[in-house]
Amino acid sequence: MEISVKEEKINNQQSLLLEGTYAVAYAVKLCRVKVITVYPITPSSAIAERLAEMVGDEELDAKYIKVESEHSAMASLIGASHVGVRTFTATSSHGLAYMHETLHWASGARLPIVMSNTNRSLGSPWSILAEQTDSLSQRDTGWIQFYCESNQEIFDTLIQAYRIAEQVYIPAMVNMDAFFSTHVLENIVIPSQEMVDSYLPEFEPQIKIDLNKPSAFGGVAPGDSYFEFKYKMEEDMLKAVDVAVKADNEFEEIFGRRYGIINCYLCEDAETILVMTCTAAGTGRVVIDNMRKKGKKVGLMKIRLFRPFPSEAIINVLKNKMKIAVIDRNISRGVGGIFAQEIRAAFYNTKYHPPIFGFIAGLGGRDITPEQIEKALNYTIESDYPDREAYWLDVDV
């Protein structure tokens, strides 16, 4: 991975072997979150458990509301955030779907709530395994969305998420794969509290509940103002791309690690680019290495920031490539993979039109294997134009 590491920074940081869920809990603690509400759901539950211990043991000075549903989890944070304190919740799949209306409300109320979501399939039929359709079906709720690959990236992105959210007053969702991230141990570099404090100042919102200036929040906005509220939100959401880039750069200055809003591997001289997200991107890099050995000019682009969609950064990398292959572990039924659709849309009003091949793989937590990825790349290289519909990798019907 092209992640720059400054050794001297690493030396000030401690190392722990943590599952993805615990990485989230440690990040929340170091961000000095004041109000936490979590409703348990597999495979996110260990976040709720570890945070309960941290608050119970007074390792973390916070209120932890043990709510009766995800709807109330987000609703409680909407309340707490209006008071002007830093907030956190964690969920997954059906839990995120159940939050849907409150996600809209949180972003509309300009509350920089941060949440982690473990990408899990939605029923029916039941599956608790990895798939991104849960968070991608929340793409129009006005939340910043990150998709993370490693446990270190999850940990670091959570800290960055607060910094970004609190600058633009937009809530942020940090996504990771069910089980492949949540239940896999990785060595995590944990920075000191001082380092995190220097990166993430205390949350002081411009507007909050004030008894001396009683006002209403979120009341009926008539036709002469609703439209303008939405325009301002969009303006700030678009700004969040640059804010995220800056937050990543500033993060590197203190912690010695950066990720980019997109991340490219051997893209410069590549003719065909594979686009992937989350843990499967790691497998993708192995396939790129193997195919390079066979003389194929391929590279990989990982998308880390999904909302706001980093169109400019993506177009800059992909514009002069011969072909693009996008592997989606998600589906918008009737059009195909969601990342593929977003990339196609980003290119439409440009003069560049590389053929974009869409592949569906790994739904319901099925492994996305090196063989599947190679098959997708070979199909892309060998075909002149993509099919209208997405190509399902290894579907047994």
Next chain:
Amino acid sequence: MNKRIFEIPEEDILGKGHMACIGCGVPLAMKFMLKGLGRKTILVVPACCNSVIDGTYPFSASGVPLVHVPIAAGAAVSSGIRAGLDMIGDIETTVVTWAGDGGTYDIGFQALSGASERDENIIYVCYDNEAYMNTGIHRSSASPFLAWTTTTPLSSLKNVPKKNIDFIMAEHKIPYIATASIAFPEDFIKKFVTAKNIRGMRFIHILIPCQAGWKTNPSKTVKIARLAVQTGIFPLYEIKSGKITLNYNEKDIPIEEYFKLQGRFRHLKKKDIINIQKDVDRNWKKIIKLTKVV
């Protein structure tokens, strides 16, 4: 000279310019509540008539901070505000959810039950006008037996009784429950003063006639609210740490007097009224019996 045991502040916190219908009882209830609670109060309003009554952006008539929230979120948002206040060291301010009957009995009930089980340190007020009045007089589970609403038209009247929300709340073992009426302001305000000085989850249920939905004369709102108490349809009581006390002991008016002022009951037949009267009598006896349980 009479010893003054209870003083009602002259100052009105509720401001001018609210957008309630003519003859609406909600602003009266809000006015009385704020007299009892004072300015150190934060209101949480899930979708209900009050979402409109408070005024449209950038106006707000309530005189205290008010947070509008989705209809199912009333009790949860208050829980979060309470937690946030506690974290910044403000333990004095009272957090109040001010919800309609739909937002309490129906869609908001899960959050209310959850907050009650957790014994959140908030006051939850249900101002009950016995239907989704703001959306267009639609039946809720607080609508009375045989009441007309736009979703229980004459051809399919509500054929099940109203939920007993107060006793459901009592089973949550919360420290304070009260019913209150805009026709009994002293009792009303006193209950909010009592609630303010108790920690934990407090539930106050106010029955408020709605002239538009009940098809009543707007000048009779307070009279109808009083009759609801005097007929025993809406008894005034408190449940403190499980102990129930009646606050208005008389029940000497037949329910017909209450029903005949309301268009929504115009279709009731003699035998319907006799049956409902029996039900009201049974419920009254039950409450009297419970007041004697030590």
